[in-house]
Amino acid sequence: MTDDLRRAPRFTLPAPVAWVVARLPAGPPAFLLARALDAGVGRIVPRDAVAPLQGKRFALTVRDLGLTMHVDSTVAGFRVSRPPFAPDLAIGATLADFIALARREEDPDTLFFARRLAIEGDTELGLVLKNLLDGIDWPTVLRRLPSMRVPGIGAR
Amino acid sequence: MSASLPPPRLPELVCPAGGLPALKAAVDHGADCVYVGFRDTTNARAFAGLNFDDAAMREGVAYAHRRGSKVLVALNTYATTTAFERWTAAVDRAADLGADAIICADAAILDYASRTHPALRRHLSVQASATNYEAIEWYRERFGIQRAVLPRVLSLAQVEHTLARTQAEIEVFGYGSLCVMVEGRCSLSAYATGESPNCQGVCSPAKAVRWEPHGKGMRTRLNGFLIDSFEADERPGYPTLCKGRFEVGGETYYALEEPTSLNTLDLLPDLMRIGVSAIKIEGRQRSPAYVAQVTRVWRAAIDACAAAPQAFRPQPQWHAELDALSEGQTQTLGAYSRPWR
Numbered sequence A: 001m002t003d004d005l006r007r008a009p010r011f012t013l014p015a016p017v018a019w020v021v022a023r024l025p026a027g028p029p030a031f032l033l034a035r036a037l038d039a040g041v042g043r044i045v046p047r048d049a050v051a052p053l054q055g056k057r058f059a060l061t062v063r064d065l066g067l068t069m070h071v072d073s074t075v076a077g078f079r080v081s082r083p084p085f086a087p088d089l090a091i092g093a094t095l096a097d098f099i100a101l102a103r104r105e106e107d108p109d110t111l112f113f114a115r116r117l118a119i120e121g122d123t124e125l126g127l128v129l130k131n132l133l134d135g136i137d138w139p140t141v142l143r144r145l146p147s148m149r150v151p152g153i154g155a156r
Numbered sequence B: 001m002s003a004s005l006p007p008p009r010l011p012e013l014v015c016p017a018g019g020l021p022a023l024k025a026a027v028d029h030g031a032d033c034v035y036v037g038f039r040d041t042t043n044a045r046a047f048a049g050l051n052f053d054d055a056a057m058r059e060g061v062a063y064a065h066r067r068g069s070k071v072l073v074a075l076n077t078y079a080t081t082t083a084f085e086r087w088t089a090a091v092d093r094a095a096d097l098g099a100d101a102i103i104c105a106d107a108a109i110l111d112y113a114s115r116t117h118p119a120l121r122r123h124l125s126v127q128a129s130a131t132n133y134e135a136i137e138w139y140r141e142r143f144g145i146q147r148a149v150l151p152r153v154l155s156l157a158q159v160e161h162t163l164a165r166t167q168a169e170i171e172v173f174g175y176g177s178l179c180v181m182v183e184g185r186c187s188l189s190a191y192a193t194g195e196s197p198n199c200q201g202v203c204s205p206a207k208a209v210r211w212e213p214h215g216k217g218m219r220t221r222l223n224g225f226l227i228d229s230f231e232a233d234e235r236p237g238y239p240t241l242c243k244g245r246f247e248v249g250g251e252t253y254y255a256l257e258e259p260t261s262l263n264t265l266d267l268l269p270d271l272m273r274i275g276v277s278a279i280k281i282e283g284r285q286r287s288p289a290y291v292a293q294v295t296r297v298w299r300a301a302i303d304a305c306a307a308a309p310q311a312f313r314p315q316p317q318w319h320a321e322l323d324a325l326s327e328g329q330t331q332t333l334g335a336y337s338r339p340w341r
Helices: A015-021 A027-040 A047-053 A095-104 A108-113 A124-134 A139-142 B019-027 B054-066 B083-098 B105-114 B132-144 B156-164 B186-193 B265-274 B290-309 B316-325
Strands: A057-062 A067-074 A077-080 A089-093 A118-119 B010-017 B034-036 B070-075 B100-102 B123-124 B147-149 B169-175 B209-214 B217-222 B225-230 B245-250 B251-253 B260-263 B278-281 B331-332
Touching: A027 A067, A027 B083, A057 B070, A095 A108, A108 B100, A108 B290, A118 A124, A118 B209, A124 B209, B010 B019, B010 B169, B010 B290, B019 B034, B019 B054, B019 B260, B019 B278, B034 B054, B054 B169, B070 B083, B083 B105, B100 B105, B105 B132, B123 B132, B132 B147, B132 B156, B132 B331, B147 B265, B156 B169, B156 B265, B169 B265, B169 B290, B217 B331, B260 B316, B265 B316, B290 B316, B316 B331
Parallel strands: A057 A089, B010 B034, B010 B278, B034 B070, B070 B100, B100 B123, B123 B147, B147 B169, B169 B278, B260 B331
Antiparallel strands: A057 A067, A067 A077, A089 A118, B169 B260, B209 B217, B217 B225, B245 B251
């Protein structure tokens, strides 16, 4: 489906951005991330598919943004982690690479081999997460969610 | 080429899929066949969250068939005596779900399939490690295999020699991560983790793998054993024992195998000239993005080679694209190129 769209540009945010963002509270972006993940569970991925993630703590670092978001997967859904942080799985990449991964323009193993994607902690949890995301059949999901349909995506 | 010769038959492009989106990516980008596995230990990529349940398999087969592609189901691990029925049930499921062929290594499973579903094509898996035509003919005569996937240990001349002496179709590996190449016989992973690909379907199970930051670089541990250490600018490979660096005789190096990827684009005219029936792309563990990229490149290459075999030169951007996807630091022609032999 990505062939229908222009490829995301390769970029790295200028260093001052990270300098500034690193000094801002990470709570609000983590809250938005948790809400976005919750919105997907049960609609984009089945509830039982995320069961292996329950009780686990995640850290997502956008390197060039200087931002690390900590979220927990709980029975009640995703929640912002409380310090002290001790993530079971930590994933890091630049904003551009996260966007390319989300758009399926890049393969996570490729980015890992090129040292553009870092993964620390519970490797199996990382694999479960990767395979969960890789398994989402976006055209089907978007067909079932007419309100979320975006022009050019999922129309087939 | 003489005008009296028939045009070369195009080898089928056989692409991997670990899930429905990858299968669709393969079909959409020109795969003739997609090979897949069930979500259990009956295949050699039994990773958490990967592979197909029956509903996804049914949908995948329908998607492929609507677009003229085939689905091959890998049942390529060796059946355990305590759960033999898991493998025979998987054969039944593949047949019921409309698979075009199964890819098997275990003689007992081939035997079951040939008796129970004689109309279902049987391909001999690379994991059966059949490296000569006598072995392939033995499988063909006993179990009616229609195709054999050759282990990645033969030179091009040996592939040609084998192919000329068997009635079975021959499939070879074209691209992807290399393993230590004792297909069907490797149990290195079991020494460190207790699990190996041929029985449990996984080499270096993810639960045993840890990537640790180390200075500016990274260390890889497998069940606690340090197997490699990378500087910040080094490209890591998959965390397998065979691709670790070890101290041997006072030197630390890739004592067993370097992490490299096989890439046989340069050999495509030869592979087509000798009459291989299919070219296989490795990587059911990879994402839909990888499947789309590799399939697109290989589709273009096979079509270009078929149109003008003698003028065929792989385009630099094909190599560049495959290079970016590769494991490790180099690509290799592997065993195909053994000029000293």
